[in-house]
Amino acid sequence: MNDKLSKLFGSSARIKIIRLFMLNPETVYSLKEISQRAKVPAASARREISLLKSIGLVRPKTEKFLEELKLKDGKIKTKKVETSGFVLNQLFPFLFPLKNLVLNSAPLDKEKLIKNLGAAGKVKLMILSGIFTNNEGGSSVDLLLVGDAIKESKLDRALKNVEAELGKEIVYAVFSTKDFMYRYGMYDKFVREIMESPHEKVVNRLSI
Template identity: 40%
Template structure:
């Protein structure tokens, strides 16, 4: 991210470029973009203005699902937002460049997750290794896992990647039990392309 930030003028812009490029059919409002990138609304508005002037994004009206509290049914509200402009002249080379730079090594992922508990197994698949048909992108196994800390770590990785991550989390005893029973989700992860970032269990 540091190299990209220097090239493109800041981490906020890099995260927004990834968000639009890796979700080309989606539209986002300013509040959602700020939440996904973990940047301030003011900074997001400034970057959106620059990206719009550059022809990278365009305005789009869409229906946003609003969650209602206290068990109320979700409602849809017409919202003004932004989406990728597929006519952007440098879209193809920019997408290829960001994909080539969107590599997360073992140390990087482990460092993001280490405060979430005692990590025993971290496996990546899906978006991390360009396998879109994988059931999950990230498998996490550990002891004394802290859900809130883990959720925040995942959101940080999502902000850096520009894409939502499908992930599965297990405490070590639960994972070992499922592994012994040839649980379908576990087998779908292990029997198809994946990479082990950390393995203190000894998975074959």
């Protein structure tokens, strides 16, 4: 059994892929999706999945679903689609201790996060909640960003890099400084919920 655990670690690609499956236990991912979501080369994804499959952490799974196709005459045709990929094996004997180890062994580099997201514009307030505070069920968002001249393309690139490290999509909200301060002053329900949930202000130039 220890041989299995000894194979689990050894590369950053492996950690990213394990995190992806641990945080999305019901999702079936193709090799292409694994490569894209974890931001690792396709060859690395193929190699790591082969290893994880050999020790039983992930297993092959085929999903069937209906896809609607719009024909030239405007009619809708329903087609059965079958897709194959891999899913977390929830019967893996070391699943829970491994999950705790993986999710806590590589804490988020907050300085890097602030730098990357801060480059998207003039950030005045950055609040981490949800997945960042192990409180996914208690907050509607993982990240609240307040600022001006926020460039969506830069923000999107930065978030995708963070998501690759975390292994999960980030739910976020962005407000201009004026809009946020209005909502904050009016005790807006959405803003209040975030402020009352476990959170961390990693950037706070609004002194709130």
